Amino acid sequence: xxxxxxTSPRPALLTVGFDLDMTLVDSRPGIHAVFRALSAETGVWIxxxxxxxxxxxxxxxxxxxxxxxxxxxxLGDRYRALYPEYAIAPSRAMRGAREAVAAVxxxxxxxxxxxxxxEPNAALHLAHLGIEPDELVGSLWAExxxxxxxxxxARMYVGDHVGDVRGARAAGALSVAVATGPCAERELRExxxxxxxxxxxxxxxxxxxxxxxxxxxxPGRGEEGSGRLPDYAEERA
Numbered sequence: 001x002x003x004x005x006x007t008s009p010r011p012a013l014l015t016v017g018f019d020l021d022m023t024l025v026d027s028r029p030g031i032h033a034v035f036r037a038l039s040a041e042t043g044v045w046i047x048x049x050x051x052x053x054x055x056x057x058x059x060x061x062x063x064x065x066x067x068x069x070x071x072x073x074x075l076g077d078r079y080r081a082l083y084p085e086y087a088i089a090p091s092r093a094m095r096g097a098r099e100a101v102a103a104v105x106x107x108x109x110x111x112x113x114x115x116x117x118x119e120p121n122a123a124l125h126l127a128h129l130g131i132e133p134d135e136l137v138g139s140l141w142a143e144x145x146x147x148x149x150x151x152x153x154a155r156m157y158v159g160d161h162v163g164d165v166r167g168a169r170a171a172g173a174l175s176v177a178v179a180t181g182p183c184a185e186r187e188l189r190e191x192x193x194x195x196x197x198x199x200x201x202x203x204x205x206x207x208x209x210x211x212x213x214x215x216x217x218x219p220g221r222g223e224e225g226s227g228r229l230p231d232y233a234e235e236r237a
Contacts, residue, residue, distance in 0.1 A: 014109035014210075017149050017173070018133070019159035020117055021055045022181035023200070024097045025125050028052040030087030037086050038079055042067075054182050056161035058116050058141050083121045093129045094180060096200030100158070101131055103204035110134045114148045114157070114167070116141040146171035158203070162191035176203070 021027045035048040046066045054062070059079060063072045104111050112135040115122050119138025126133065137148040145167030149157055157168035160181030168175035169192055177193035178200055179185045185196050197203060 014104070014107055014156075015112060015152050015154045016104045016109055017112045017114050017145075017152070017154040017157040017168075018100070019157075019161070019164050020113055020115035020122050020125065022094065022160045023158060023164075023178060024094055024101075024113065024131060025091055025129065026094050027087065027091040027125065028055070029090035029092075030083075031055065031091075033086040033090055034079060034082050037082050038075065041078070041082075042075070056116070056163055056182060058139075059118075080118045080121060083118070084124055087121070088124045088128050091125060091128075093131065094200055096203060097129075098131060100200040100203040100207075101133070103207050107207060107210070110152075112137065112148065112152050112154060114140055114145045114154075116163075140167075142166045143170040146173075149173050158200075162187060165191040165193045176206075178203075 018024050021031075032048045032052050035046050035051050039046040039048070044066055051062055059076050060072050063075055063079070067075055101111050111133045113122065113126065113133040114137045117125075117138055119136060122138050123136055126136065135152060140148055142163035143166050145157070145164070148154075149167065149171035154171065154173050156174035156176050157164060157171065158176045158178065159165070159167070160178050160183065162183050165175045165177055165188060174195070175193045176195045176197065177183075177185075177188035177191075178197050179188060180199045183191075185198075188196050195206065197206060
């Protein structure tokens with residue numbers, strides 16, 4: 001009797017993680033407004049212009065520059081309560097953000113957003129800008145982001161901060177860095193980013209060259225800033 005034709009197993013979906021602030025969302029105008037409101041409310045001077053040059057780490061680290069340690073938790077809660085009123089409307093999508101998410105979907109992949117931001121406020125940003133990830137995980141920073149990346153089997157993580165690079169590497173994921181936040185291209189490379197792009201506008205072109213078998217650029221062998229993978233892309237260790 002004729003043998004039953006064998007069918008190849010469907011390849012696993014590519015899951016790509018993205019950071020939020022200064023990767024998908026330019027939240028500087030909104031965060032600036034919240035810190036000004038918090039300053040007015042507490043009577044404590046805060047240099048909001050300086051604050052928005054170093055986005056990325058958890059809110060409590062920034063508040064500790066301006067308030068005594070015993071008030072940081074209280075004022076963190078107050079900041080998060082003020083955030084929806086002041087921060088959502090002024091913030092805007094980063095160049096190429098929507099296109100980058102669409103490129104992952106066109107590739108047949110899933111999109112997760114993993115951010116240090118309070119998750120409900122992160123969700124407000126994404127809804128306001130019409131960016132719809134498959135999953136959103138908040139309140140994770142640097143190596144802690146690896147928890148969510150591993151849980152969702154993310155093969156790569158895209159972010160703008162050396163903390164994002166560390167999170168990707170801790171998860172065993174490809175680190176794709178964009179030089180749109182506080183960290184320069186050289187700093188991102190030195191932190192161990194596998195690929196460094198000028199911004200998300202270069203991401204769809206880069207992704208179109210990504211090996212669909214799930215292979216990526218081995219550490220140190222990518223062409224940083226070029227948006228290209230080498231022809232000899234090998235399995236990541």
